[in-house]
Amino acid sequence: MSTPIVELRDLSVSFANRGAGRGQRGRVIAVDGVSLSVERGECIGIVGESGCGKSTLVRTVVGLQKPDSGEVLIDGAPVDGQWDRARRRRIQLVFQDPYSALNPAMKVGDVLGELLAVHRLVPRHSIRERSAELFAAVGLPPHYLDVHPRALSGGQRQRVSIARALALEPEVLLADEVVSALDVSIQADILNVLIRLRRDLGLTVMFISHDLAVVRQLCERVVVMHRGRIVESGSINSVFSDPQDDYTRTLLASIPRVGARGGYT
């Protein structure tokens, strides 16, 4: 049994309560004792609704948030808040909001070029060629390299975000609700990009979403989060056909189904 590429051991994260409400004190527990192992090359879905802690989990995994207790391990080595460039390259994040994920002042080709240059991934003269390759991998033609984000649609921007994540040749891609802000028909485009990349590059993908139907397309395994805890975990097929937890059942029942017209009970 090989070392899992990403492992979370008993992770807990909480925040000081600054919110509205009538004089509530104490801390808000966002992530409550979560343990998770992600094998190399697998695609795991992390599903939950707002407030379940999945965003905090993501931020903790990439080191933007310090856990109160527990460990994050990358390839068996505890991270412990130490993120050097090499480690940063191994795990990359793609964000939810296509409209804030790209620098409005930079051409989208330069976004990739900058990373390639700073990390010295290719010789200077090959930067443009490599950027074009990356764009091709996500289905964008090379002339898009010279365009500014404002000329692109939501789906196109997400493709650029994925290309940017790929530029550093990561082993793990963390996709944080990457299709949630897109129309349903555009979601299919992005999903297909991810399916193909997984197949071609052997990427490990951690796919965070509130949409079980989307997760079903992409992932083999899924964990369901509710109020900071993992309430269900298993293969996509078993969770769909035989959900153990009440919350999972509610989630499954809430998914809109085509042609279910006939009212609810």
Next chain:
Amino acid sequence: MKDVVNEGIQPQPLHSVAEPAESATTDAPPRRVSAKLTIGVGILAVYIIMAVLAPVVAPYNPLAQQIPDALVRPGWSHLLGTDELGRDVLSRIIYGARVDLTAAVAAAVGACVLGTLIGLLAGYAGGWFDIVLTRIMDMMQVIPSFTLLLVLLLVLGPGATSLVIALIVTHWVAYGRLIRGSVLVLRGQDFILAARLAGLGTPRVLVRHVLPNVARQVVTYLASDVVLAITAIASLGYLGIGIQPPTAEWGSMIHDGQDFLSSNWWLSAAPGVFVVVLGLGLALVSDSFNERRDGA
């Protein structure tokens, strides 16, 4: 029912997506070429040419005193007449452009650079750094700026350099706050996060990602700040504590012309008009920058 699992799925081939909609069109609603911008830039161009080409454009030496020719009315030999020491008013105004414009630009740009640096650091670093710098900015805003200006001039002595320094010290706070605010907003944007997660160092993030996105606001404010600087310099010159005579400077010219208001009113009025028109030009330019920014 056997699932068609991943191996069987043929992901649909992706079509290449077409040109983004950046092309120009024929029957578009007419794009208003900003009249404001054209007029504003036109005015500024005249002043800049005046300032740069002063030795060429000015008919007389601004410092040359011809007492016998004092207080000549405007006419063909002296288009705007002469002042009480026989110096040609027009030439003095032209050379004055050099002085006032340079000082104002130096002061405004200096304040901008200082304020931007501090604002950037405060906004991006956060924590104690931010708290300390914000308190400093608060304290500076409490002190009436003109008083501070006068005190600084007293300490530094009169002259163009001390004037510029004093103006920078009193004006940087506005930029600091502006930039800090923008940076705080920007910090929450995903692309900044993405840069950090890609292992880019703070200096690079500040210069390539943060700065270009706050630059537009700064430039807009800068244009209007130069107007304020001009007015400040002219006012101080008028009060006699700015740029000292015999250097031709609009403010001091207005002051000197006061004594002859009833007879040779143009001695004060002419430089005054030039100050106002320059202010107008700068205001038009900065206004049109504002509009472009909002419209973009």
Next chain:
Amino acid sequence: MLQTPSLATGRWRSDAVPEPPLLSVRDLSVTLPTRQGYMKAVDGVSFDVPSGSAFGLVGESGSGKSILLRSILGLLPDGAKVEGQIYLEEQELSALSPKRRALSRGKGISVIFQDPMTALNPVRRIGTQIAEGPIVHSGVKRSAAHARAIELLTEVGIADAAEVARRYPHELSGGMRQRVLIAMALICDPKIILCDEPTTALDVTLQKKVITLLERLCLDRGVALLFVSHDLALVSELCDFVTVMYAGQLVETGLTRQVIDSPRHVYTWALLRSLPTIDGPKVAPLSIGGPALDRVHAPSGCRFHPRCPIAEEPCTTLPYELSEVGQGHRSACIYGDGTLPVPALGDPGGAVR
């Protein structure tokens, strides 16, 4: 007046006796000025919404569905040019003076927008905001209006309605705020509620609750719904009728059963095929490829042809025409009269260009 429920075709029978529709849109076109040129956001759209029905309007961003909704309300941006007619119970709306139009908005038509947070005034209590409608529109006394507001809050499923009415918007959860919006939409007893993606910003369990609520209200009160969304699955769950829009044009319309079971326009087929499946074999969702839609310079002939897998030569030249392909089922596709020559839904790896 509700039609006799029928299990076979859902609530509406395709052979039902026609009665005058509640809302009728005829040849509606809306032109908007953009930086790239004039754009026809809505182009010659006509449809009827029967009284008491749930009518779904589906399309991608840029299809014109939201602009269409806003033109019914008369809430278009400056510079918008509107052509065509909108009838509410035989009364032509654009013929009304702006003041009367505004009044009709509260009484006959009401609306639920997408974002519950920005639709509510943060500095006024919930009860006051809901009660505002009848006070302004029908001159109802304050106390009566407040009582009505509390009744409605209970009806939309808020427990402790009297207490909630005294709260401010920020003190409520997202789901409760959306219910408040629904209560506000109901208070003037409208004949039709226009819904502009009301659940897009909500979590899926919350979405289900809101949709259930809307459906119950539609059935119990006989109020019609015009439901705009980009999610065809959602619309097919709630609505009796489905209309699909593409590039400002209506490309297919009919009973939900008709459109879902036998789509007669390739775009509808492609939309259905792009939805992630929940049951059955895991089929890769279809990417509708092809060049992005240029809204200013629409392609000649069928606007979908650059992205259509079965487009032929006539598709590039024939003008837009909506023809009857079944009882009450209309499609603008030249293949609409028979089964589309595309692989059946659920067919894995369907060959698409």
